[in-house]
Structures are given as structure tokens and as C-alpha cells.
Amino acid sequence: xxxxxxxxxxxxxxxxxxxxxxxxxxxxxxxxxxxxxxxxxxxxxxxxxxxxxxxxxxxxxxxxxxxxxxxxxxxxxxxxxxxxxxxxxxxxxxxxxxxxxxxxxxxxxxxxxxxxxxxxxxxxxxxxxxxxxxxxxxxxxxxxxxxxxxxxxxxxxxxxxxxxxxxxxxxxxxxxxxxxxxxxxxxxxxxxxxxxxxxxxxxxxxxxxxxxxxxxxxxxxxxxxxxxxxxxxxxxxxxxxxxxxxxxxxxxxxxxxxxxx
Amino acid sequence: xxxxxxxxxxxxxxxxxxxxxxxxxxxxxxxxxxxxxxxxxxxxxxxxxxxxxxxxxxxxxxxxxxxxxxxxxxxxxxxxxxxxxxxxxxxxxxxxxxxxxxxxxxxxxxxxxxxxxxxxxxxxxxxxxxxxxxxxxxxxxxxxxxxxxxxxxxxxxxxxxxxxxxxxxxxxxxxxxxxxxxxxxxxxxxxxxxxxxxxxxxxxxxxxxxxxxxxxxxxxxxxxxxxxxxxxxxxxxxxxxxxxxxxxxxxxx
Numbered sequence: 001x002x003x004x005x006x007x008x009x010x011x012x013x014x015x016x017x018x019x020x021x022x023x024x025x026x027x028x029x030x031x032x033x034x035x036x037x038x039x040x041x042x043x044x045x046x047x048x049x050x051x052x053x054x055x056x057x058x059x060x061x062x063x064x065x066x067x068x069x070x071x072x073x074x075x076x077x078x079x080x081x082x083x084x085x086x087x088x089x090x091x092x093x094x095x096x097x098x099x100x101x102x103x104x105x106x107x108x109x110x111x112x113x114x115x116x117x118x119x120x121x122x123x124x125x126x127x128x129x130x131x132x133x134x135x136x137x138x139x140x141x142x143x144x145x146x147x148x149x150x151x152x153x154x155x156x157x158x159x160x161x162x163x164x165x166x167x168x169x170x171x172x173x174x175x176x177x178x179x180x181x182x183x184x185x186x187x188x189x190x191x192x193x194x195x196x197x198x199x200x201x202x203x204x205x206x207x208x209x210x211x212x213x214x215x216x217x218x219x220x221x222x223x224x225x226x227x228x229x230x231x232x233x234x235x236x237x238x239x240x241x242x243x244x245x246x247x248x249x250x251x252x253x254x255x256x257x258x259x260x261x
Numbered sequence: 262x263x264x265x266x267x268x269x270x271x272x273x274x275x276x277x278x279x280x281x282x283x284x285x286x287x288x289x290x291x292x293x294x295x296x297x298x299x300x301x302x303x304x305x306x307x308x309x310x311x312x313x314x315x316x317x318x319x320x321x322x323x324x325x326x327x328x329x330x331x332x333x334x335x336x337x338x339x340x341x342x343x344x345x346x347x348x349x350x351x352x353x354x355x356x357x358x359x360x361x362x363x364x365x366x367x368x369x370x371x372x373x374x375x376x377x378x379x380x381x382x383x384x385x386x387x388x389x390x391x392x393x394x395x396x397x398x399x400x401x402x403x404x405x406x407x408x409x410x411x412x413x414x415x416x417x418x419x420x421x422x423x424x425x426x427x428x429x430x431x432x433x434x435x436x437x438x439x440x441x442x443x444x445x446x447x448x449x450x451x452x453x454x455x456x457x458x459x460x461x462x463x464x465x466x467x468x469x470x471x472x473x474x475x476x477x478x479x480x481x482x483x484x485x486x487x488x489x490x491x492x493x494x495x496x497x498x499x500x501x502x503x504x505x506x507x508x509x510x511x512x513x514x
Contacts, residue, residue: 055383081385095380098372109384112287157384 006033007066008165008197009054014063016049016221023049025221026063033164036191036198038208038229040244041218047201048092050218051167054199055089056080067165085113088166092173094154096142102129102153103138106160113161124160132156132186148179152186159190168200172207184210205245209233217241271471276463279397282390289395296399300361304407307360308353312411315348316340316418324426333427337438340419342446349412350450351498354457356411357404358490362465365396366486369469370479378470393470397462404458405451412451445509453501457494464490 009031016024024046031037039047052058054065056072065072070083096105106125110116116124129135132152137145145153151171158166171187172180184207190196202208208215212229217240225232225241236242320340327336369392372378381388420434465486472478 052379057379057382084383084385087383089380089383091376091380091383093375095376097377097380098375109386112386113384157380161384 006068007031008033008068009199010064010066011050011054012064012066014050014053014060014065016046016053016058016060023221024053024060027218027221027223028063029216029223029226031165031197031199033197034191034195035213036200036211037214037216038212039199039201039216039218040205040208040232040241042244043203045218046221047218048169051089051169051199051201054167055084055087081113085161086163086165088158088161088163090151090154090158090166090168090171092169094142094150094157096150096153096157098142100142101138102134102140102142102145105142105153106138106157109157109161128156128160131159131190148175148183151175151179151183155186155190159194162194164195165197165199168198168202170202170204171200172202172204180204180207187211217244272464272467275467275471276459278389279394279459279463279466282387282394283398285390287390289391292391292395293398296395297403299364300357300396300399301403301406304357304360304403305410307356308407308411309414311352311356312344312349312414313418315352316344316415316420317422318418319343319348319415320419320422324423334437336423337416337419337429337434338441341416341438341442344412344415344419345442345447346450349408349415350454350457351494353408353411354404354454354461354494354498355491357400357407357458358461358465358494359487361400362461362486362490363483365462365465366469366482366484367479369393369396369466370472370482373470373472374475374479389470393466396466397459400458400462401455402458404454404461408451408454443511445505445511449505449509453498453505456497456501460493460497461490464493 007030009029011027011029014024014027015022027046027050029037039050041047049058053060054067054072056075060073063073067083068086070079072080072083075083096102097108100108103125106128107121110121110124125138126135129138132155134149134152134156137149137153142150142153155168155171168187172183175183187198188211191198198211200211209229215227215229215232216223217225217232217238219240225236225238232241233245236245320336323339324333324336327333327339369378372392378388378392381391416435416438420429420431423429423434424431465482468482468485468489472482474481
């Protein structure tokens with residue numbers, strides 16, 4: 001008998017409002033370790049708010065959130081800090097610190113949150129930058145990186161503390177097709193290597209199909225459909241999901257070797 | 262009126278948090294040094310050039326009147342007193358509000374707009390301690406030093422202006438400049454600039470850190486930082502002068 005996979009994230013009956021605007025309504029989902037959940041929906045459906053709730057940049061009005069067994073909605077700042085170290089976050093525009101080099105962007109959390117020596121920090125930064133293909137760029141400032149490099153640098157920073165759960169906010173937005181495909185390959189490879197759980201949001205259905213094991217579809221702050229990526233793409237149940245999928249494009253037909261050349 | 266009271270409350274709360282967080286570990290020494298370099302050394306050319314020009318112009322304006330009353334020998338003393346007591350501290354603070362205040366407001370607002378502040382928080386780093394406290398501390402420490410540079414460059418500008426007119430020796434000019442100057446004319450006004458520095462750092466950081474208007478908020482934060490800091494500096498100057506007169510009655514004579 002197979003054991004149940006360990007759950008990285010549980011989001012249970014969460015609601016959130018800003019003033020009179022209800023952004024999330026009774027949203028629930030789980031992300032098992034080693035799997036990828038995608039939140040799909042149009043702009044303004046509460047996807048980014050969901051990610052910010054998970055990292056405790058926002059507090060829910062109702063409901064509970066567990067990260068690897070820790071219920072975070074009632075934690076104090078000190079304990080939150082401990083839980084946040086288990087997570088990585090790739091922001092939509094990477095959110096690298098403009099005034100730091102790429103090396104310093106990655107070394108900062110290691111210096112601040114771990115007891116590692118300078119040699120160990122150097123070695124970890126080199127290793128993570130190597131994993132995302134930026135080994136030779138550590139002295140560069142974020143302003144001197146291309147869009148794709150910035151995304152990869154943001155991913156490197158998200159991975160530098162070796163989290164088991166990574167949130168990705170539009171990981172391939174504003175990238176051209178070849179770089180999108182490279183990013184998808186990179187995310188898959190890192191997931192395979194480190195058994196990462198991903199929660200990501202995207203408007204790009206090609207990327208959703210290529211990366212997700214499960215998908216939830218959100219509309220006006222509510223989950224309107226949930227299922228395996230296969231089910232959602234093959235047998236969408238709601239008209240809203242069908243409309244969203246109408247624009248789908250299968251990334252698997254993209255010939256990477258041709259694009260890369 | 263309600264908005265003004267609300268604003269004063271929020272800025273006061275923000276400033277109190279700076280003071281509390283300053284004494285709470287981890288101490289951001291590297292960030293403070295970095296910000297002092299940014300705030301202090303990069304403002305130095307502007308402060309020295311402004312002090313020198315002001316010193317020269319002030320001597321040109323006051324000389325004819327003082328000579329007319331037979332008080333030509335008082336020119337260095339007037340110059341020194343004016344610079345050390347008021348012109349140096351106030352002008353240095355207003356220059357810093359313009360150069361550094363706008364920069365702090367714009368940089369923090371841009372970091373907010375581009376999610377860099379959220380990025381710092383997501384790494385379990387207290388963004389307030391990391392970004393705001395070092396900037397305020399840098400302003401508090403750098404402004405008294407910049408004021409000294411402003412004072413002495415003003416004296417130098419005054420000397421050159423006076424030298425052209427009367428061929429006075431540098432030694433005599435300096436002797437006359439400091440003849441009637443008390444320590445209380447120098448110490449208290451110079452250290453009041455630490456308060457001005459706190460105002461600049463706190464107000465500018467407040468506008469930058471708390472904005473939520475995206476790119477539009479960057480320009481607004483920069484403008485508000487300069488305008489409100491400058492107004493508060495002038496207001497604080499009046500109050501602090503009264504306090505200095507109370508603490509050092511001889512300096513009011």
C-alpha cells in the first residue's frame with residue numbers, strides 16, 4: 001500500500017477582502033510535496049493575493065493555511081520567519097534588489113538567516129547560479145540582465161535557502177517563446193532533482209499544461225473548477241474554464257532545438 | 262484637518278518605530294555604512310560649493326554696510342556667527358532634504374512598486390529594519406558633519422571675498438572670526454542638525470515605504486519627501502532655537 005504523499009501546503013476555507021472588495025471567497029486547496037499546482041484565472045481573480053497570503057505578506061480574514069505542517073495564520077513574526085525559510089518565491093518581475101549584484105542578492109539571505117561561513121556561502125551561490133545557467137554573471141547588477149536572465153536569477157534567489165516549496169508568480173511572463181521553453185525545462189529539472197512542490201500562477205495555458213500536475217480555476221475569488229491538469233484540459237466542466245482554454249496552445253509542439261538555434 | 266492629524270500620527274508612529282528598531286538586533290551596520298557613504302560623501306561637493314558661494318555672497322552684501330558704520334573689522338565675526346549659528350545648519354539641512362530626501366523617497370517607492378520590499382520580506386528579512394532604519398541613521402549622522410563642511414567652506418568663501426577687497430591675512434581673518442564665538446554658538450546649532458537629519462530620513466522614508474500607487478507613487482513620494490521635510494525642518498528650527506536659547510541663555514545675547 002502506498003503512503004500518502006507529504007503535503008507541502010494546505011489552504012483551508014480562506015477568505016480575504018480589501019475594504020468592501022471580496023478578493024478570495026472560501027478558497028481551499030492542497031499542494032503535495034513534489035507536485036505542481038497551478039492557479040488559473042483571468043486578472044483580478046485573487047491569484048496573486050493567494051500567493052501573498054501563503055508567504056504571510058497578507059493575513060486572511062478567515063480560514064487557515066498550513067506550510068509543511070505549520071499553521072501560519074496564528075504565528076508570531078519570529079516563527080513566521082522560520083516558516084518562510086521553507087519557501088521560495090519567484091516574483092513576477094523577479095524583484096531582485098537593484099542596488100545589489102546578483103551574487104549579493106543570493107548571498108543576502110544566506111548571510112542573514114544561516115550560520116554558514118563565507119566559503120560555504122560562495123559555494124552555495126555558485127552552485128545555485130550554475131543550476132539556473134548564470135554561473136558567469138554573478139558580478140552583474142540586475143539592471144544589466146535580460147528578462148529571461150532576471151527570471152532565472154529570481155528563481156536562483158528563491159532556491160538559495162533550499163526550500164521544498166516554491167511559489168512562482170507568472171514564471172514565464174514577458175519572455176519570448178524560446179526562453180519560455182528553457183524556463184519550463186529548468187523548472188522541471190529542478191523539481192525532479194530536489195523533489196520540489198510548486199504552486200504557480202500563470203495566464204499562459206501552454207506553460208500551465210507543460211508544468212502542472214493539478215490545476216484550480218479561479219473566478220472572482222472563488223474556485224470554480226479543480227482537477228488534474230489532464231482532466232481540466234481534456235474535459236473542462238464549466239463554461240468559464242472552457243472559455244479560458246479556448247486560447248490554449250500546446251507547448252510540447254514547440255521545437256526547442258530550432259528555437260534555441 | 263483630520264487628514265493632517267492622521268498624517269502627523271502616522272509619521273510619528275513611523276519615527277517611533279525607527280527609534281525602537283534601531284536598538285533591536287540585528288544591527289544593520291553594513292547597510293548604515295553604505296547609506297552614510299550614499300548620503301554623506303555624495304552630498305559633500307554640493308554642500309561645499311553652496312557654502313563657499315553663500316559665504317562669498319554674504320560678505321559682498323554685508324561689507325559695504327559694516328564698513329559704512331566703521332565696523333569693517335567685524336566682517337569675519339559676523340560671517341562666522343551667521344554660518345555657525347543659522348546659515349550652515351539650516352542650508353545644509355535644506356540641501357540634504359533636496360538631494361537625499363527625494364532620493365530616499367523615490368528609491369523606496371520604486372522598491373515598493375517593483376515588489377523588492379515584498380521580496381525582502383519573503384526572505385524573512387525585516388524590510389523596515391533593513392531599508393528604513395539605516396537611511397534615517399545615515400541622515401542623523403551625516404548632517405552634522407555636512408554642516409561643519411558648510412560652515413567652514415562658508416568661512417573660506419567669505420575670506421576670499423574679503424581678501425579681494427582688503428587684502429586681509431588668513432590668520433587675522435580666522436582670529437577675528439572666532440574671537441567672539443562661544444562653544445554654545447557652535448555645539449548646539451550643529452547638533453540640532455541631527456534632529457533635521459532624523460526629520461529628513463523619517464519623512465522621506467515614510468513617503469517612499471508606505472506608497473502603494475505604483476510608478477505614479479515614485480514621483481509623488483520624491484516630491485512629498487522634499488516639500489514636507491523642508492517645511493518640518495523650518496518649523497523644527499524655530500522650536501529648537503527657542504530650546505537652545507533656553508538651555509544656553511548667553512547664546513541669545
